[in-house]
Amino acid sequence: MANKKNTPINTITKIKALRKQEISVDTLTQGIFDGSQTLLAKAITLLESTQPLHYEKANAVIEKCLAKPNNSIRLGITGVPGVGKSSFIETLGSYLTANGKKVAVLAVDPTSSLSKGSILGDKTRMQELSKDPNAFIRPSPSGSSLGGVAQKTRESIILCEAAGYDIILVETVGVGQSEIAVHSMVDFFLLLKLSGAGDELQGIKRGIMEMADAIAINKADGSNLEKAELAATEFSRALHLYAPKANGWVPKVLKCSATENTGIKEIWDVVEDFVLSNRENGFFEKNRKVQNKNWFLQTVDEYIKQFFHQKESFKNAQMTLLKDIDDNKISPFYAAKLLLDQITKEL
Numbered sequence: 001m002a003n004k005k006n007t008p009i010n011t012i013t014k015i016k017a018l019r020k021q022e023i024s025v026d027t028l029t030q031g032i033f034d035g036s037q038t039l040l041a042k043a044i045t046l047l048e049s050t051q052p053l054h055y056e057k058a059n060a061v062i063e064k065c066l067a068k069p070n071n072s073i074r075l076g077i078t079g080v081p082g083v084g085k086s087s088f089i090e091t092l093g094s095y096l097t098a099n100g101k102k103v104a105v106l107a108v109d110p111t112s113s114l115s116k117g118s119i120l121g122d123k124t125r126m127q128e129l130s131k132d133p134n135a136f137i138r139p140s141p142s143g144s145s146l147g148g149v150a151q152k153t154r155e156s157i158i159l160c161e162a163a164g165y166d167i168i169l170v171e172t173v174g175v176g177q178s179e180i181a182v183h184s185m186v187d188f189f190l191l192l193k194l195s196g197a198g199d200e201l202q203g204i205k206r207g208i209m210e211m212a213d214a215i216a217i218n219k220a221d222g223s224n225l226e227k228a229e230l231a232a233t234e235f236s237r238a239l240h241l242y243a244p245k246a247n248g249w250v251p252k253v254l255k256c257s258a259t260e261n262t263g264i265k266e267i268w269d270v271v272e273d274f275v276l277s278n279r280e281n282g283f284f285e286k287n288r289k290v291q292n293k294n295w296f297l298q299t300v301d302e303y304i305k306q307f308f309h310q311k312e313s314f315k316n317a318q319m320t321l322l323k324d325i326d327d328n329k330i331s332p333f334y335a336a337k338l339l340l341d342q343i344t345k346e347l
Contacts, residue, residue, distance in 0.1 A: 025057055029064045032163045037136050040163045044138055047152045047159075062155050065162035072161045073275055076182040078172040078208075079192030084218045085171055087258040088192060090126040095264045096167055097134040104160035105129070105137045106153055107171040136165060154185050154295055183211045184294055187284065188271050191215045195224055195231035210242055213251055214270050220255035220263065228255045247283040249274060314343050 023042060031039025047058035079085050086107070093103045105126070129135045138156065157168050172182050183189050191212040209215075215235050220228030235253045244250070252270050256263030278284040308314045321335040330338075 025060045025064070028061050029162075032061070032065060032159060033068065035164050037163075040136065040159060041138065043159050044140075044152070044156050047155050048140065058155070062158055065158050068162045070161040070164075072166055072168055073188065073271065074157060074168045074170065074186040075271060076170045076172070076186035076189045077192065078179050078182060078190070079218070080194070083192045083194050084258050085192060086126055088216075088218055088256070089169055089171055090129045091258040091261055091264055092268065093126070093129045093135055093167075093169065094132065095261075095268065097129075097132050101134070101167050102165045103129075103132075103135045103167045103169060104163070104165035105135065105169045105171065106156050106160070107137065107139045136160065136163070157185065179208055179211060184291055187278075187287070188213050188274055190267070190271075192218045193231065193235065194219060195227035209238060213245075213249060213274055214267065215239075215251065215253045216263070216267055217253070217255045219257060219259070221257035221260045247278055247281065247287075249277065308343060311343065313346060314339070317342050 023039070028039055028043050032043060043058070043061050046054050047062065049055070049058070077085055077089060089105055093105060096103050126137055130137050140153065153170060160168050170182055170186055172179060189211050191208060191214070193215055195217055217228045217231050232253045232255055239251050239253065254263055254267055254270065256267055275284065317339055321330065321339055324330045325332055325335055
């Protein structure tokens with residue numbers, strides 16, 4: 001008996017069994033070094049797993065990948081929903097691969113806080129780029145991590161670099177706390193904006209503007225072109241109000257159209273100028289070392305939180321104090337202090 005493609009059922013069963021087989025650390029690592037997208041994807045799936053055994057194995061793969069030298073550029077891309085991030089990334093990625101670059105896209109999909117489900121539709125939105133042999137697109141559910149940034153995105157960057165990808169593009173879910181997280185893991189931070197959508201006024205707010213190394217007014221085409229010119233002028237004026245960056249870089253404001261493929265080369269030229277300048281003054285490597293230390297400290301905080309929440313005594317004391325808070329017997333702030341005092345005495 002055969003399926004619709006005339007493949008025997010026993011053959012399909014064997015294929016499924018092979019897919020489920022555990023792959024050794026050495027096989028995974030060598031596959032990544034050889035540029036296998038299949039084994040790279042399996043390794044990322046492994047490090048996204050919450051199983052303790054998978055964690056140890058994934059860590060072993062990461063350690064081996066850390067030793068492989070790379071000369072990558074990590075580019076974070078953010079903007080409000082609807083600004084055209086996916087279209088922009090596909091157009092930029094296609095431009096880069098056409099110029100001999102290997103591009104990895106780590107796109108984080110929003111996870112429902114109710115169903116815990118995620119669409120994971122970036123490969124659908126980037127149809128042409130997903131078919132490019134020199135591009136690797138990995139959509140990941142954001143889960144409960146800060147601002148929608150997938151918890152393992154940082155480790156995924158390391159694996160992609162070991163696989164020989166020159167450019168790592170990290171797309172955020174939208175605007176919010178996720179920008180802070182992405183900014184802490186990339187070399188260059190690009191903010192996409194729209195013209196004529198009230199974004200000009202929003203852009204003058206500090207925060208996100210101070211983090212941006214460049215601002216690109218997207219959808220600068222057709223009837224929007226004049227509005228884009230005005231928006232670019234407004235953003236340029238706003239940038240002059242901010243203090244100079246530590247690396248001496250002056251953020252640029254550019255215009256582009258992902259659908260018409262205009263302004264993409266100019267944006268990439270700015271990224272390359274930034275990287276060259278920062279490598280020459282030593283800031284590029286210094287920034288990456290600072291980021292590594294920050295990743296360590298943030299991970300320690302996360303592990304401490306997990307450690308306490310897994311203790312039964314912590315859970316019991318927490319439930320008691322929550323009831324006291326409901327009954328207005330204690331303030332939430334003092335309850336938190338009592339909880340920590342009680343648990344630390346047991347250590």
